[in-house]
Amino acid sequence: MSARLLVEAAGPGVTIQDEGRFGLSRYGVTPAGPMDIGAYLAATRAAGADSAIEISLGGAAFRAEGATLCVAVAGGDFDIRLDGRPLPSACLLPLAEGARLTLRAGSSGAWCYVAVGGRLDLAPTLGSRATHARSGLGPKPLAVGDALPLAEAAPPPLEPSALAAPWLASSDAPIRLLLGPQDDYFALEEIEVFLNARWRIGARSDRMAYRLEGPAIRHRQGHDIVSDGVAMGAIQIPGDGAPLALMADRQPTGGYPKIATVIGADLGRLAQLRPGENPSFRAVSWDEAVATRRAYFAAIQAGVKREPLSAEPTTESLLAENLVGGVVNAKD
Amino acid sequence: MEYEAPRFLDCGEAALSVEFGDSVDPAINARVLALDECLRAAMPAGLRETTPTYRALFLLYEPLEISRDALIAAIEGLLGPARIEARASQPAVRWTIPCCYDAEFAEDIGEAAGLLGRSAQSLAQLHAGADYRAYMYGFAPGWCYLGGLPDALAIPRRTSPRGLTPQGATLIGGALSLIAANPMPTGWYVIGRTPERMFALDRDPPFLIAPGDAVRFELIDAETFRTLDARALAGETVARRETLK
Numbered sequence: 001m002s003a004r005l006l007v008e009a010a011g012p013g014v015t016i017q018d019e020g021r022f023g024l025s026r027y028g029v030t031p032a033g034p035m036d037i038g039a040y041l042a043a044t045r046a047a048g049a050d051s052a053i054e055i056s057l058g059g060a061a062f063r064a065e066g067a068t069l070c071v072a073v074a075g076g077d078f079d080i081r082l083d084g085r086p087l088p089s090a091c092l093l094p095l096a097e098g099a100r101l102t103l104r105a106g107s108s109g110a111w112c113y114v115a116v117g118g119r120l121d122l123a124p125t126l127g128s129r130a131t132h133a134r135s136g137l138g139p140k141p142l143a144v145g146d147a148l149p150l151a152e153a154a155p156p157p158l159e160p161s162a163l164a165a166p167w168l169a170s171s172d173a174p175i176r177l178l179l180g181p182q183d184d185y186f187a188l189e190e191i192e193v194f195l196n197a198r199w200r201i202g203a204r205s206d207r208m209a210y211r212l213e214g215p216a217i218r219h220r221q222g223h224d225i226v227s228d229g230v231a232m233g234a235i236q237i238p239g240d241g242a243p244l245a246l247m248a249d250r251q252p253t254g255g256y257p258k259i260a261t262v263i264g265a266d267l268g269r270l271a272q273l274r275p276g277e278n279p280s281f282r283a284v285s286w287d288e289a290v291a292t293r294r295a296y297f298a299a300i301q302a303g304v305k306r307e308p309l310s311a312e313p314t315t316e317s318l319l320a321e322n323l324v325g326g327v328v329n330a331k332d
Numbered sequence: 333m334e335y336e337a338p339r340f341l342d343c344g345e346a347a348l349s350v351e352f353g354d355s356v357d358p359a360i361n362a363r364v365l366a367l368d369e370c371l372r373a374a375m376p377a378g379l380r381e382t383t384p385t386y387r388a389l390f391l392l393y394e395p396l397e398i399s400r401d402a403l404i405a406a407i408e409g410l411l412g413p414a415r416i417e418a419r420a421s422q423p424a425v426r427w428t429i430p431c432c433y434d435a436e437f438a439e440d441i442g443e444a445a446g447l448l449g450r451s452a453q454s455l456a457q458l459h460a461g462a463d464y465r466a467y468m469y470g471f472a473p474g475w476c477y478l479g480g481l482p483d484a485l486a487i488p489r490r491t492s493p494r495g496l497t498p499q500g501a502t503l504i505g506g507a508l509s510l511i512a513a514n515p516m517p518t519g520w521y522v523i524g525r526t527p528e529r530m531f532a533l534d535r536d537p538p539f540l541i542a543p544g545d546a547v548r549f550e551l552i553d554a555e556t557f558r559t560l561d562a563r564a565l566a567g568e569t570v571a572r573r574e575t576l577k
Contacts, residue, residue, distance in 0.1 A: 178342055227468075263345055286400070
């Protein structure tokens with residue numbers, strides 16, 4: 001029997017994602033893709049996978065069938081258990097036939113990625129396996145009873161290990177952004193209000209947009225613009241002045257002014273905030289945005305390191321592990 | 333209004349909007365599409381995707397592969413040829429889209445006609461008699477925005493959205509018309525329905541109309557709608573495509 005991953009529990013909004021469906025935005029197609037690209041890359045690279053299951057706050061549980069699967073988990077600080085045994089929130093593990101992997105929202109973070117080493121046997125839609133639920137593109141959101149067949153299964157590790165990926169660490173530091181593209185629709189004082197406020201992530205936040213609750217941001221010259229393209233992380237101010245951070249499932253175009261855009265290196269940190277949490281923002285220079293991006297992707301490119309589970313890791317054990325196990329990056 | 337020189341607006345550090353003007357205007361849109369074509373032919377390394385909209389070309393790029401300055405320099409090198417191309421440009425293709433305006437296919441036509449102070453029949457005739465330009469897609473896959481709506485049919489959008497549109501809904505809102513693909517909530521008015529599939533995953537190509545194409549509507553009755561709908565369901569393209577020039 002070919003190997004399959006069985007879905008035994010799935011909250012709302014558990015979807016398959018790859019890096020996204022690019023090239024068709026000219027026809028109104030949203031790229032979708034992971035909410036937290038850094039966590040997605042940590043999981044997929046550690047497992048050697050070309051797509052991942054994105055778990056929402058509702059959690060999920062899986063069981064392997066037909067083979068022991070190589071599974072990597074990375075994302076927010078979720079509660080991860082293998083047959084009841086707690087594992088670090090970022091880990092690589094063998095999922096033996098019949099063993100149950102459960103993922104529940106933990107102390108922080110909103111999204112978690114489960115990558116199965118090898119290749120899920122899912123036909124691409126318009127070149128991608130990313131789910132965009134709103135337009136019905138890609139696989140349907142996962143539900144109890146679904147079985148994900150593997151076209152190829154990667155060899156599993158011998159035992160579970162922690163994954164060291166420093167870019168997954170949560171932080172209270174302000175989310176960095178670049179002003180624009182339509183910051184000229186706002187008086188300087190309104191931009192100051194936006195940058196100085198302590199915001200609250202609204203309850204009705206999802207893969208499409210995060211609502212920012214706080215002071216109303218007033219437009220200087222009306223709130224309608226001729227619709228134009230929208231980047232992930234764009235902060236749009238509609239007519240009521242309540243900002244929306246547009247996320248992975250955003251519409252490809254929009255007709256409200258965008259006061260600022262979150263920089264690429266901080267999109268994952270913004271995505272990992274839960275409703276009720278309180279971000280603030282800091283405007284950075286172009287050079288800082290690019291330098292931060294370079295450092296962020298260089299760290300991911302350098303790979304995820306495995307750490308033994310047993311005791312607290314010591315410098316010696318880390319060094320030994322790095323010398324022996326080296327960098328886990330099955331794709332490169 | 334078309335700007336004297338395009339504006340380059342950063343949308344984060346990995347996207348750039350090249351804005352040619354601040355209005356919905358065929359000449360401005362022609363400049364967007366001409367630059368899009370030149371840039372896609374040149375496709376500098378690091379440029380990931382181009383998205384033409386009414387008055388701006390949205391570019392996704394990787395700044396670690398191509399710097400913002402190098403990308404802008406590449407664009408500036410193409411603006412001259414693109415301007416000449418835009419001046420000469422005429423739609424290369426005209427689509428005739430069958431559309432039924434009967435109330436059973438046009439849930440909001442009575443409401444829209446009332447707001448515009450005319451009969452549903454005259455609204456339909458006016459809408460079907462005009463020449464449109466496909467400006468862009470947006471909102472959802474296959475949602476194609478059309479300029480050329482007669483002034484008499486310009487209508488303020490709803491303050492809150494109506495329910496799901498039927499597949500193939502033809503809508504009006506503001507000074508524009510729109511053909512919708514899949515069902516979505518909208519603030520526009522459904523004034524007709526086409527049996528054509530604006531977006532079909534299993535068809536090659538999945539999308540029929542290209543930005544910049546000319547579009548006309550052909551008024552059809554309910555019986556014709558049903559006949560064409562069955563043919564469209566079987567995979568046939570029921571809109572007519574003419575090559576112009």
